[in-house]
Amino acid sequence: MISDFLVILANIVSVVLTIYYWLIIIRALLSWVNPDPYNPVVNFLYRVTEPVLGRLRSVIPLGASSGIDLSPLIAVFVIYFFKSLIVKALLMLAFKLSA
Numbered sequence: 001m002i003s004d005f006l007v008i009l010a011n012i013v014s015v016v017l018t019i020y021y022w023l024i025i026i027r028a029l030l031s032w033v034n035p036d037p038y039n040p041v042v043n044f045l046y047r048v049t050e051p052v053l054g055r056l057r058s059v060i061p062l063g064a065s066s067g068i069d070l071s072p073l074i075a076v077f078v079i080y081f082f083k084s085l086i087v088k089a090l091l092m093l094a095f096k097l098s099a
Contacts, residue, residue, distance in 0.1 A: 006094035010087045017083045021076060024049050028072040049075075 027045045035042045056071040056078075 003094040003098035006090050006097065010090035010094065013090070014083060014087045017079050017087075020049075020052075021079045021083075024053070024072050024075050024079070027053075031069070 023045060027049045030042060030045065037043065037046070052075055053069075053071045056074050057069070060071070060074060
């Protein structure tokens with residue numbers, strides 16, 4: 001029963017991280033076309049992704065001198081890393097508990 005719960009938890013974490021990954025990608029693509037900031041979709045994307053991207057910008061100010069914001073790229077790599085690490089660890093633990 002615990003192993004089934006861990007498999008479900010791993011799937012939920014994977015889906016949530018994948019959705020957040022795509023939200024960051026969409027926001028980065030929207031920044032190229034200068035969208036209307038009053039659009040509800042754009043406003044939602046900014047509110048959801050800014051906590052992570054803003055924190056990355058404050059910790060790693062790579063784009064401050066060049067004018068290029070690299071925080072979405074770094075966030076995508078971090079999400080990919082956490083997705084690999086957490087989901088695989090949960091699935092391995094579930095496999096060990098079921099055996």
